[in-house]
Amino acid sequence: MNLLYANDRQGQYPxxxxxxxxxxxxxxERLKGQTRADVCVIGAGYTGLSAALHLAExxxxxxxxxxxxxxFGASGRNGGQLGSGQRMDxxxxxxxxxxEDAAKLWNLAEDAKNLVKSLVAKHKIExxxxxxxxxxxxxxxxxxQEHGYADHLRKTYGYDQIENLEADAFYEICPSPAxxxxxxxxxxxxxxxxxxxLGLARAAQSAGVRIxxxxxxxxxxxxxRVVVRTDHGQxxxxxxxLACNGYLGGLERKVAARVMPINNFIAATEPLGDDAAxxxxxxxxxxxxxFVINYFRLSHDKRLLxxxxxxxxxxxxxxxxxxxxxxxQEIYPHLRDVxxxxxxxxxxxxxxxxMPYLARLAPNILSASGYSGHGVGTATHAGKLMADAIAGxxxxxxxxxxxxxxxxxxxxxxxxxxLVLAMTWxxxxxxxxx
Numbered sequence: 001m002n003l004l005y006a007n008d009r010q011g012q013y014p015x016x017x018x019x020x021x022x023x024x025x026x027x028x029e030r031l032k033g034q035t036r037a038d039v040c041v042i043g044a045g046y047t048g049l050s051a052a053l054h055l056a057e058x059x060x061x062x063x064x065x066x067x068x069x070x071x072f073g074a075s076g077r078n079g080g081q082l083g084s085g086q087r088m089d090x091x092x093x094x095x096x097x098x099x100e101d102a103a104k105l106w107n108l109a110e111d112a113k114n115l116v117k118s119l120v121a122k123h124k125i126e127x128x129x130x131x132x133x134x135x136x137x138x139x140x141x142x143x144x145q146e147h148g149y150a151d152h153l154r155k156t157y158g159y160d161q162i163e164n165l166e167a168d169a170f171y172e173i174c175p176s177p178a179x180x181x182x183x184x185x186x187x188x189x190x191x192x193x194x195x196x197x198l199g200l201a202r203a204a205q206s207a208g209v210r211i212x213x214x215x216x217x218x219x220x221x222x223x224x225r226v227v228v229r230t231d232h233g234q235x236x237x238x239x240x241x242l243a244c245n246g247y248l249g250g251l252e253r254k255v256a257a258r259v260m261p262i263n264n265f266i267a268a269t270e271p272l273g274d275d276a277a278x279x280x281x282x283x284x285x286x287x288x289x290x291f292v293i294n295y296f297r298l299s300h301d302k303r304l305l306x307x308x309x310x311x312x313x314x315x316x317x318x319x320x321x322x323x324x325x326x327x328x329q330e331i332y333p334h335l336r337d338v339x340x341x342x343x344x345x346x347x348x349x350x351x352x353x354x355m356p357y358l359a360r361l362a363p364n365i366l367s368a369s370g371y372s373g374h375g376v377g378t379a380t381h382a383g384k385l386m387a388d389a390i391a392g393x394x395x396x397x398x399x400x401x402x403x404x405x406x407x408x409x410x411x412x413x414x415x416x417x418x419l420v421l422a423m424t425w426x427x428x429x430x431x432x433x434x
Contacts, residue, residue: 007316011214016344017268018194031212031233037063040228040237042217045075048243049200050383056207063235064209067216071197077346079295079307081285082189085109087354087374104399106157112381125199128300132284133188136179142289143181150183161187176331190285239390242367246347257407258357259349259370266307267324268342276302294327316345358400
């Protein structure tokens with residue numbers, strides 16, 4: 001199944017609240033005929049847009065090729081949360097990588113957040129970037145663990161932007177009866193993800209990047225100069241960057257073995273008006289501790305944007321609203337009958353370790369993907385790290401590339417059924433409160 005087309009129409013953004021409220025870009029011409037470039041970037045999400053922008057600003061001639069539209073995939077559909085740290089927490093990274101590399105990974109994650117904030121400011125990207133993500137817990141045990149981890153960040157990494165909240169203090173911010181406390185990270189943030197992607201595209205175009213949409217890459221011929229082919233044209237380049245994430249398909253087997261596409265879903269309610277204060281009393285985002293995570297925030301027009309729900313298989317469910325409404329009403333029972341105006345799904349890439357997979361596939365081919373739901377900052381930063389590596393400054397890229405990235409068991413044929421079994425197990429644990 002080709003996920004580029006399984007749930008979407010060629011060259012069209014999904015009917016999301018993001019697409020309805022973003023300022024659109026005129027379509028870029030598809031790649032036609034033969035052309036040359038210093039670097040060819042495949043995929044115009046955060047990773048590819050950031051890589052292309054930073055390379056162009058460094059003086060490289062860049063061709064950026066996108067199968068649909070810029071920001072079409074997860075970059076234009078996600079929950080918009082700019083989280084702190086890596087996708088795996090620091091205690092896990094310390095055990096896996098040792099304290100020295102774990103500290104480097106923490107610093108790189110802080111660089112990622114700062115990069116997003118600086119790009120938004122530098123290029124005047126109107127994407128409603130705001131500070132604050134609350135991490136919500138369902139049990140007293142989870143609250144104790146969350147507070148202990150926040151204490152560890154303060155003591156070991158000097159991170160003082162996170163506040164421990166007991167049940168009453170958490171309820172004042174997030175008045176849901178489901179949560180028993182948590183933390184509030186004001187160093188993290190949230191934004192309009194599609195507007196951010198389109199802003200990066202505008203900046204890249206202004207920097208001289210040649211952007212081609214509706215140009216599906218079907219072949220990469222390796223060599224001293226790499227040839228990238230689409231149905232209507234080809235690019236010959238000194239370097240190639242793969243930035244396809246969940247939509248890679250069979251373009252590169254080594255990456256496909258380690259990065260698995262999965263789907264996630266979001267609903268946008270009708271504007272809540274004064275009732276928005278019964279959802280959140282501050283303009284922050286929330287993510288909770290369930291394995292099948294719930295994540296949500298209020299939009300600038302006071303809608304609840306709620307992400308969650310389970311779906312197995314690569315096709316979106318026929319009723320996304322019902323899929324998302326179930327966990328939404330568990331968190332906010334009073335919204336049981338609220339009108340839902342928009343629903344959409346998207347495909348992201350995950351890895352076994354839930355850490356991004358950065359790799360040098362050939363001396364002149366780099367790849368970054370598998371952000372596992374932590375891509376707003378990490379994907380943007382991965383693009384810059386690959387641009388830096390091509391320019392001869394590979395320390396950050398090499399640090400990320402040292403993170404273990406085992407292949408999924410069973411290969412491409414069995415990895416999806418095995419994931420279904422695992423997700424079913426964890427979803428059952430969520431429901432039982434284990």
